[in-house]
Amino acid sequence: MALLEIRNVTRRFGDFKAVDAVSFSIEAGEFFTLLGPSGCGKTTILRMIAGFDDPDAGVMLLDGQPLTGIPPERRPVHTVFQSYALFPHMTVAGNIAFPLEMAGKSRDEIARRVAETLALVHLEDKGGSYPHELSGGQKQRVALARGLVNRPRLLLLDEPLGALDAKLRVEMQSELITLQREVGITFVFVTHSQQEALALSHRIAVMNRGRIEQLDEPDKLYGLPANRFVADFIGKINLIEVEVAAASKVLLTLKAAGLGEIAAADARPLQPGERGCFALRPEQIRVYGRKESADLKNRFDGSVKELLYLGDVTHYKVVLANGFAIEALMPNAAPGRAKFHEVGDAVTVCWRHDAGIFLRD
């Protein structure tokens, strides 16, 4: 049995459907992420699980029991708020002890578990400090500790890293992964950052306009996006408008206006004339000089329009014959030989026939 099951849940605000017949289930011990642009309904789902909002239709089951009618204070679900919402008049230890006191734990147990949890988030020496004396990263850890200390069935995290600076955010990401593995509590994480979602999650639900566009593991989402929205939302991608020219059991031939034929590995029974887009990640593309040879099926001539040297990689924008500016990422593997081409150079872009995928409209 799934730990949390959401079935056909809908939430309306007036005429606006914030959440539109969403279904998914979360297994115990999972790091599950709801990813999407702001206003996609991810926070509304989180608030409904916490109990601060109720679905207009649908069922939510925790351990097989319906959550409907149970107030937030009686749900075995805790939340780490985006603003942390630490109690300013209580010490760090007082904040962490709060959920244990609410649960009526004994003094000895409270003292022991507060100390354990402080150690878990590496704040052993901050128990007596007040929240306003802490840095952003430390506040974040206290909020996490307070959410974890009473071992909830589910820990909900609402954009918890949003208020941290970039470097701290990356640090906290790996700490979150370690922490979740150590305590074994199921995390439901809400974020609009695809990078954060890919780095942290076991499974990700990509949301848009109140619906789940795709629910999958991070590598599947990135490598095999289900549609245009997911492809575009997760990572950088080239989307080329195409039409199916021919489809065999192993090879799909696509036609791009003004460019010619693109070969793709696709076994789906597609009909010639079907329209859609060809999705290709920049790192799958090689940029060669016209005279360099490469034994690749897909080869298109163009000229370098922009070039960004980023140290480990060089980012190219190459204008093709039909005016499409394709983006390519070349790793700078050989020392001292960073730039292969200059702006204005005539180049050939190539990719393997199994590098990209066709997305039907």
Add this chain to the structure above:
Amino acid sequence: MTSARRRFWCISNLNSGKLARWAVTLPPSLFLVVFFLLPALIVVAASLREPGEFGGLAPLFVDGAFTHALTLDSYRFFFGDTIYLEIFVKSFFIALLTTLICIALAYPLAWLIARSPKRRRDLLVLLVILPFASNLLIRVYAWILLLGPLNLLYTPVAVVAGMVYVHLPFMVLPLYTNLEKHDPALLEAAQDLGAGTWTRFWRVTFPLSLPGIFSGSALVFIPVLGMFAIPELLGGTGDLMIGNLIKEQFLDNRDWPFGATLSLLLTVAVLLCAGLATLAAKKSFKGTEAVT
């Protein structure tokens, strides 16, 4: 720009900044020195002099000769009879009672205003301070008409009722200002972590509102102590307060030195109370001043 010229620039900037600071702070400082500090010192001096024959203070020179030096007669008089200390204690008790009742009445009101929609809040605050638009005495006279038929006029109850009525807005406003600033996410967090309605109030809202309660209490307690119009109009003969006592010395008994002594002792007592309260507050406010 050469470095010498730049230095000159900095210095002249500094000077003009200093000048501006003086220009802004000097007039109010001067005002306070002339109309507060000097009179206060005069009160201290007056309490150590002898009364004049027809009120005021005894003249310093009689027939060109310097007469009396300073005397502690007034203080001896105050401590020589327990009646004055009793009136002090009773006044403090009435001020304390008024403050507590004001807290109890103002808290729900301030809370409701802080929770109401933003555009209605200003109107509600205006309603709270609306009574100030009419004269204090007129409002107190209205209480005579109200309390008369209830047989409560000229009793301590009437005094406290009048005091609470007049000072309630001074408690509502600072409390409202404090409660309005509370982050609703804190109550949500408390509920999320298992706190019911009452626990949320006592563990989160109330401790965070202590600074508001404290400043409201100061605004009620101190003026009530010195108030003389209300006990005179609504209280009986036994409901004399320090304010009445002081007024009597200056206007009826014509004993300015004793009036000055009473004023001075009242000030000292209030400062003592405020000091103790601040000490206590510092302990319980830890962390809250960062929010409010």
